[in-house]
Amino acid sequence: MQLGRKLRESGDISVLVLETRLEHLGIKLESVQKSRPLTEAYQLRMQGRFQEAESILKPLLAEDPRNVDAAMMLMRIYAQDLRQPEKATEILEALEKQPHISPAHVEFARRSIGEWSQGKPKPEKVDAPPESIDEMLAQGYLGTTIEILEQKIEEQPGDFDSWIKLAEVHALHCGNIQRAEKIVRQIEASPGFTPEQVQNARTKLGELRKARPHHH
Numbered sequence: 001m002q003l004g005r006k007l008r009e010s011g012d013i014s015v016l017v018l019e020t021r022l023e024h025l026g027i028k029l030e031s032v033q034k035s036r037p038l039t040e041a042y043q044l045r046m047q048g049r050f051q052e053a054e055s056i057l058k059p060l061l062a063e064d065p066r067n068v069d070a071a072m073m074l075m076r077i078y079a080q081d082l083r084q085p086e087k088a089t090e091i092l093e094a095l096e097k098q099p100h101i102s103p104a105h106v107e108f109a110r111r112s113i114g115e116w117s118q119g120k121p122k123p124e125k126v127d128a129p130p131e132s133i134d135e136m137l138a139q140g141y142l143g144t145t146i147e148i149l150e151q152k153i154e155e156q157p158g159d160f161d162s163w164i165k166l167a168e169v170h171a172l173h174c175g176n177i178q179r180a181e182k183i184v185r186q187i188e189a190s191p192g193f194t195p196e197q198v199q200n201a202r203t204k205l206g207e208l209r210k211a212r213p214h215h216h
Helices: 002-010 015-024 037-046 050-063 068-081 085-096 103-116 133-138 142-155 160-173 177-189 195-211
Strands: none
Touching: 037 050, 037 068, 037 142, 050 068, 068 085, 068 103, 068 142, 085 103, 133 142, 133 160, 142 160, 160 177, 160 195, 177 195
């Protein structure tokens, strides 16, 4: 039980897989309720509720100034939605000063602020955000996409497509092939997937290794 809790807190093993294994042994760990602040902020922005989204994102950055996804979303709200590019630039300058921030992220953010400030139309107010994972990826919301996929997996552990998409996002969009490999290992270890699905996951991993981007 103690080892299980330590592994869960370390993030080195899927909470879902860990709890499933322990339940097979008759051991029940308390459920972990994960907050989804980025997802909530994304939904608020898509509904045109920019100040509410801002009120979620600013504390996230105050707590973790290296949170690239929160910074990107807040920069977009300032530059595109609220027409305050100077505030977006302030966020970028603060992010640039943080250690271990990729220069590619900084350059992408700088170009994006320029594009967002050029009079692009504001997103229409909608009752619910678009459900397309690909659309969110196209807008650069990697963290939000990962949160949504992880939430789907928590709710439906047998959703093979979500597992594979999560591996793809980590490998191709985050450049983290090691995380994709860990996801495939979790699929291999889960009794909920068929041998054919496991083989498909291995094949997909091979494709991701060949297709993963080379970062400069």
